Amino acid sequence: MRAVRLLVVVATLLGAARARAETAQAAPTVTVASKKFTESVILGEIARQLAAQAGADAQHRAELGGTRVLWNALRSGDIDIYPDYTGTLIVEILADDAIGSLDDLRAALVERGVGMTDPLGFNNTYALGMLAERAKELGIARISDLRTHPELVLGFSNEFMDRRDGWPGLRAAYGLTNVNARGLDHDVAYEALATGSVDAIDLYATDAKIRKYDLTVLDDDRGYFPRYDAVILYRADLAARAPAVVANLQRLAGKIPAQAMIALNARVEEDRESEARVAADFLAESFGMTVAVRERSTFDLILTYTREHLALVGWSMLAALIVALPLGIAAAAWPRFGQGILAVVGIIQTIPALALLVLLMKPLTLVGLSGIGDTPAIVALFLYSLLPIVRNTHAGLRGITPQLRESAEALGLARRVILWRIELPLASPTILAGIKTAAVINVGFATLGALIGAGGYGQPILTGIRLQDYGLIMQGAVPAAALALIVQAAFEVAERFIVPKGLRLARP
Amino acid sequence: MQSAQSAIISLAQVTKTFGALKALDAVDLELAAGATTALIGPSGCGKSTLLRLLIGLVKPDGGRVAFDGESLTSANLAAMRKRMGYVIQEGGLFPHLTARVNVTLPARYAGWAAERRDARVAELAELVHLAPATLDRYPAQLSGGQRQRVSLMRALVLDPEVLLLDEPFGALDPMIRARLQDELRNIIRRLGKTVVLVSHDLAEAAYLGDRLVLMRKGRIVQAGKLKEMVHAPADPFVTKFVRAQRRTLKVDKEAG
Numbered sequence: 182m183r184a185v186r187l188l189v190v191v192a193t194l195l196g197a198a199r200a201r202a203e204t205a206q207a208a209p210t211v212t213v214a215s216k217k218f219t220e221s222v223i224l225g226e227i228a229r230q231l232a233a234q235a236g237a238d239a240q241h242r243a244e245l246g247g248t249r250v251l252w253n254a255l256r257s258g259d260i261d262i263y264p265d266y267t268g269t270l271i272v273e274i275l276a277d278d279a280i281g282s283l284d285d286l287r288a289a290l291v292e293r294g295v296g297m298t299d300p301l302g303f304n305n306t307y308a309l310g311m312l313a314e315r316a317k318e319l320g321i322a323r324i325s326d327l328r329t330h331p332e333l334v335l336g337f338s339n340e341f342m343d344r345r346d347g348w349p350g351l352r353a354a355y356g357l358t359n360v361n362a363r364g365l366d367h368d369v370a371y372e373a374l375a376t377g378s379v380d381a382i383d384l385y386a387t388d389a390k391i392r393k394y395d396l397t398v399l400d401d402d403r404g405y406f407p408r409y410d411a412v413i414l415y416r417a418d419l420a421a422r423a424p425a426v427v428a429n430l431q432r433l434a435g436k437i438p439a440q441a442m443i444a445l446n447a448r449v450e451e452d453r454e455s456e457a458r459v460a461a462d463f464l465a466e467s468f469g470m471t472v473a474v475r476e477r478s479t480f481d482l483i484l485t486y487t488r489e490h491l492a493l494v495g496w497s498m499l500a501a502l503i504v505a506l507p508l509g510i511a512a513a514a515w516p517r518f519g520q521g522i523l524a525v526v527g528i529i530q531t532i533p534a535l536a537l538l539v540l541l542m543k544p545l546t547l548v549g550l551s552g553i554g555d556t557p558a559i560v561a562l563f564l565y566s567l568l569p570i571v572r573n574t575h576a577g578l579r580g581i582t583p584q585l586r587e588s589a590e591a592l593g594l595a596r597r598v599i600l601w602r603i604e605l606p607l608a609s610p611t612i613l614a615g616i617k618t619a620a621v622i623n624v625g626f627a628t629l630g631a632l633i634g635a636g637g638y639g640q641p642i643l644t645g646i647r648l649q650d651y652g653l654i655m656q657g658a659v660p661a662a663a664l665a666l667i668v669q670a671a672f673e674v675a676e677r678f679i680v681p682k683g684l685r686l687a688r689p
Numbered sequence: 690m691q692s693a694q695s696a697i698i699s700l701a702q703v704t705k706t707f708g709a710l711k712a713l714d715a716v717d718l719e720l721a722a723g724a725t726t727a728l729i730g731p732s733g734c735g736k737s738t739l740l741r742l743l744i745g746l747v748k749p750d751g752g753r754v755a756f757d758g759e760s761l762t763s764a765n766l767a768a769m770r771k772r773m774g775y776v777i778q779e780g781g782l783f784p785h786l787t788a789r790v791n792v793t794l795p796a797r798y799a800g801w802a803a804e805r806r807d808a809r810v811a812e813l814a815e816l817v818h819l820a821p822a823t824l825d826r827y828p829a830q831l832s833g834g835q836r837q838r839v840s841l842m843r844a845l846v847l848d849p850e851v852l853l854l855d856e857p858f859g860a861l862d863p864m865i866r867a868r869l870q871d872e873l874r875n876i877i878r879r880l881g882k883t884v885v886l887v888s889h890d891l892a893e894a895a896y897l898g899d900r901l902v903l904m905r906k907g908r909i910v911q912a913g914k915l916k917e918m919v920h921a922p923a924d925p926f927v928t929k930f931v932r933a934q935r936r937t938l939k940v941d942k943e944a945g
Contacts, residue, residue: 585784587777588783591770607784682827
């Protein structure tokens with residue numbers, strides 16, 4: 182009965198989280214999202230402030246994911262607005278449509294229920310960059326010059342390595358068949374370039390680091406890279422639901438030239454100003470809007486991350502307990518069923534976290550839950566927590582000596598009484614150890630929730646990696662480690678209350 | 690053999706195999722009400738299996754086990770078990786419960802009120818010579834002999850008609866063992882219950898049992914008094930078994 186009540190509570194709370202997004206009738210709720218790089222976050226923040234200025238209750242899920250994740254979230258309605266680039270849309274998302282012009286693109290998007298603003302003014306195309314000094318030394322100025330330097334190592338972001346409009350296309354267009362290219366995280370690419378580990382990297386034309394590292398952008402002499410004009414995408418239903426928001430977004434058309442974007446990027450990446458502040462200043466300068474920016478203290482932020490992190494861990498652990506304990510008991514009672522269950526939860530454990538989060542999006546959307554944010558994170562953490570609890574419950578119950586099992590049976594006690602009064606208390610040290618393992622692992626895994634916009638300690642870590650700000654990384658990493666230790670200690674204290682005294686005496 | 694009327698437990702053509710091993714091979718046995726029967730034989734002869742069969746821990750492959758004229762089935766097993774008390778070799782006490790809770794567990798779930806349980810515990814503690822304070826300790830805090838006494842109390846708490854003892858003193862050292870044998874004999878006499886005990890020790894079996902049942906390879910070789918086994922062995926194995934055990938006795942006497 183208690184388990185049923187808990188389930189109801191969980192379902193109600195999950196429901197409430199969704200309902201929150203649908204309550205305010207007067208002010209339309211608008212969710213903006215951005216990709217995991219500074220420029221996208223700034224544009225997302227600008228869009229959020231414009232939406233708020235148009236009277237919407239707007240929130241920004243910063244650094245939500247890559248192109249696919251955002252596109253799918255937009256189509257499914259988890260988000261309403263996100264910034265993207267025409268080149269990305271044409272080559273990556275709508276590759277089968279053979280789009281030639283901006284009008285074609287707009288029409289193709291409308292078919293999919295997506296609206297698009299006019300280009301914002303800058304073309305953030307892909308480019309290849311080298312240290313200016315090294316490029317000069319080797320006499321390289323154009324991409325085609327790379328053909329005569331097979332000794333060079335090119336370091337490309339993983340996305341660039343894989344996508345059709347990235348390295349595979351570039352390689353074919355320039356005949357760069359003998360070039361040594363390897364994948365690396367874009368956030369560390371500049372350091373790799375500066376230290377000479379790689380000789381050239383892919384970068385964006387408005388990248389703030391071009392100036393910081395004194396890079397030469399190689400000339401795309403064969404005109405390979407398509408135009409990557411920045412645009413804001415929005416769900417078509419937004420025009421009806423919140424017309425003022427769409428009108429406000431449209432005002433951005435042509436208002437952000439490349440130099441302005443590089444400056445905005447630099448203010449965030451080099452000067453460590455917040456995206457919200459930079460976006461507000463931009464809106465003040467360009468449109469004379471006054472946007473109040475709430476600068477939050479580090480303490481306040483850590484408090485928020487802590488609350489988010491605890492929510493992820495708490496709900497997923499609660500759900501895991503409700504499901505895993507009965508599964509473990511059933512697995513111990515019916516060995517054949519047990520084999521199957523242990524195999525299934527074992528396989529779940531081997532799915533890489535990022536893959537699991539992405540795999541969960543579709544099914545969650547189909548059952549009417551959000552594919553982004555804390556729902557998929559909690560579901561993923563719940564799934565990962567099953568194995569240690571199920572396995573230890575099973576092992577603890579199967580490990581009871583035959584003498585004790587038979588003594589209990591011979592007393593003529595009901596099956597239920599044997600389970601509650603004898604078997605579970607005897608297995609409690611092992612079961613508790615399993616729960617402890619699950620909880621400690623869960624605290625660590627929960628940092629990955631930030632990858633899909635669930636917040637928590639992963640958020641400052643993710644932002645810190647993007648901005649190469651070690652202080653920010655520590656803001657997430659240190660509390661996460663501390664929380665894991667606290668959880669561990671809490672379980673050791675709990676053990677004294679949960680494990681029966683007689684068993685603690687019996688153990689050496 | 691006893692007459693059918695006074696038999697409280699009867700086995701007819703009972704067979705049990707574990708894989709290739711025939712633990713019980715077409716066993717017929719009647720156990721008289723109020724008598725103490727000792728099952729003896731070398732290890733692996735099937736005596737423990739027979740005892741476990743009586744309380745339903747082992748299900749026969751063939752034949753019939755009847756308690757008080759009624760066949761044991763999975764439907765009546767729980768009720769039948771409440772009419773039997775069972776003590777296994779190491780006592781089988783639950784380590785997470787105090788001795789008192791161990792003893793009263795069956796009574797609690799049989800719906801006994803606290804006063805009735807307390808009275809019963811006091812009565813049984815006196816019977817097995819256990820100080821009441823001992824009962825608030827956990828099994829890990831008790832000596833082997835104390836554990837065995839608590840285990841006997843637990844088996845007796847519901848005042849069962851039949852007491853089943855599987856090597857009750859197997860794990861104890863000889864001094865305590867001898868003392869407990871004395872006490873157990875007195876207890877059995879005082880209670881007048883039907884007792885079935887398993888032992889590999891002929892002296893113990895003869896001392897406690899009214900009747901011995903000697904088993905070998907899943908069959909009953911001879912049932913009766915020790916005297917009959919010595920003077921009228923049913924099989925050369927009986928003589929061999931008795932001699933082997935007597936030699937031990939002699940050595941014991943010389944040493945003492």
